[in-house]
Amino acid sequence: MNDPGSRLTTDVERAVQVLRDGGLVAIPTETVYGLAADARQPAAVARIFTCKQRPADHPLIVHIHRPEQIPDWTLQIPSAARQLAEAFWPGPLTLVLPRRPEVADGVTGGLPTVALRVPAHPLARQLLARFDGGLAAPSANRHGRVSPTTAQHVWSELGDAVDLLLDGGPCRVGIESTIVEFVDGGLRVLRPGAITADDLQRVTGITPSIRTGADVRAPGAMTSHYAPRAKVVLVDADCVLPELAGWSARGARVGVLCAHRPDDLAADVPWLSLGSATEQQARQLYARLRQADELGLDILVAVPPPDAGLGLALRDRLRRAAGLGDGRLFVADASRRPSRD
Incomplete structure (x- = not known):
C-alpha cells in the first residue's frame, strides 16, 4: 500500500472541514483510533459502515466535547450517569442513554438508545471543540478485526478509503472504552474497559452487573471481534x-x-x-x-x-x-487447522 502522504496530518482545521463536507477522518483517542464522521449527516455515517464492512444494526458511539452537550442527544440523564460523567469524562467511558427522536437510526443501530463519550486525547479534544458537534466514531479497522492504536495501523488496513488521518501518536490506554447502560436504577456493563466495575461502584454506590454475552447489541460486542488472521x-x-x-x-x-x-x-x-x-x-x-x-x-x-x-x-x-465472545474462556476442541484466507 502506498504511503499516506498528505492524508496524514495534525491539522485540526483541515479535519474539521473534511468532516463538515461529509468525509471520513481517522482520529486518535486515548483508547484506539476511531473512524469519524459527522453524526448528524446520515450519508457520512453510512460511509463508516461501508468502509468498515460493518453490519448496519451495530450501533456507533457519538463522541462529544463536553458533558453539557449530552442533552443534544438524549431525553433523560439518570443521576448515576451525571456522576459518572463528572468523575470520568474526559476519559474511556461510554454512557448508553435514551436517544432523542432526531438522532439517526444509522448512529443507534435502530435502538432506542444512543452511546455517548467525551474522549481525553488532546488532539481529539481540539477537533471536537472546533467541530462543535457529535462525531460517530467506531474503531478505524475492518469489522471484526484488530483495533488500531497508531495512525499507521489505520492506513495499513483502510488506506485511501479514509479521507484524512489525524496522527496523535500511539494510544495511551490501548483498548476500547467501558460501556455502561442504566436499567431500573442500576448499572450494567456492556463492554469492560479501563474504567472498572470497582471504579463505577466507588463513584455511584451501585454495584454494576456485567452483561457481555452474544445477545448484547453494543459496540465491540460481537462473539468474534478484535481478531487477527491467525x-x-x-x-x-x-x-x-x-x-x-x-x-x-x-x-x-x-x-x-x-x-x-x-x-x-x-x-x-x-x-x-x-x-x-x-x-x-x-x-x-x-x-x-x-x-x-x-x-x-x-x-x-x-x-x-x-x-x-x-x-x-x-x-x-x-x-x-478467539471467537469466544459467548462467554466461554477456553477452546474445547482445537483439532482443526484454520484457513488463512
Missing part, C-alpha cells in the same frame, strides 16, 4: 507447551502470547510478550495481535491475565479474538 487459542499457563506441540505436529506455524516467556519454549517459536502490569498489557495487546499476522502465524496460543480489574477487559478482548 487463530487465537486460549489456555492456562501450564497448558502452553502441550498446546503448541499439538498444533506444531499438525504443521501449523505457532507462537505464544503471555506475560512471561515459558520455560523450555522452543527457540523457533516466537514469544510475543504481553507485559507484566495490566496497563502495559492493554497498551500492547492489539499490537501483539497484529504482530502475529506479520510473523505469518497460523496459531497464536495466548494466556489470559487474571480476571480482576483491567484484566477483565483484557480477557474479554482475548475471548472475542
